[in-house]
Amino acid sequence: MSVLGISESVYEAIRSHGEETYPHECCGVLLGHSSPEGWRVESAVRAGNTRTDSAHNRYHIAPVELVKIRREASRQGLDIAGFYHSHPDHPAQWSPTDFAEAHWIGCSYVITEVAQGKAQVTNSFLLAGTTEEDKRFENETIRVG
Numbered sequence: 001m002s003v004l005g006i007s008e009s010v011y012e013a014i015r016s017h018g019e020e021t022y023p024h025e026c027c028g029v030l031l032g033h034s035s036p037e038g039w040r041v042e043s044a045v046r047a048g049n050t051r052t053d054s055a056h057n058r059y060h061i062a063p064v065e066l067v068k069i070r071r072e073a074s075r076q077g078l079d080i081a082g083f084y085h086s087h088p089d090h091p092a093q094w095s096p097t098d099f100a101e102a103h104w105i106g107c108s109y110v111i112t113e114v115a116q117g118k119a120q121v122t123n124s125f126l127l128a129g130t131t132e133e134d135k136r137f138e139n140e141t142i143r144v145g
């Protein structure tokens with residue numbers, strides 16, 4: 001199983017973002033370095049949730065925003081390690097929509113459950129595989145610190 005390494009401050013920033021946007025979903029991009037065991041996340045960049053039709057159970061990052069984030073990341077010598085979003089009053093498990101909309105193979109997808117405004121469980125899933133056809137989510141361990 002791969003390991004997502006993340007500092008306590010970045011981990012807490014992700015979780016509090018979900019509390020702030022409750023009852024809507026939050027979303028953002030994780031920047032870091034890859035290592036043999038998994039991603040080491042160095043920072044989290046908040047992104048605007050561009051879905052206005054059902055912001056409580058869908059998230060989307062505008063391509064133009066992603067390009068900007070990616071450019072800034074490479075300036076700092078970082079890669080896009082993955083993405084995070086919250087599940088207001090839903091478990092921290094990926095949904096069929098999350099899976100369908102996940103295209104960054106090799107990246108980590110972090111989900112935080114926010115129940116009644118309080119961040120609960122946070123899980124990470126590695127998008128494994130080689131193509132859209134054989135992609136799959138694999139559970140990974142989050143190591144905080």
Ligand SMILES: [Zn+2]
Nearest residue numbers: 087094095098
């Ligand atoms: Zn989701």
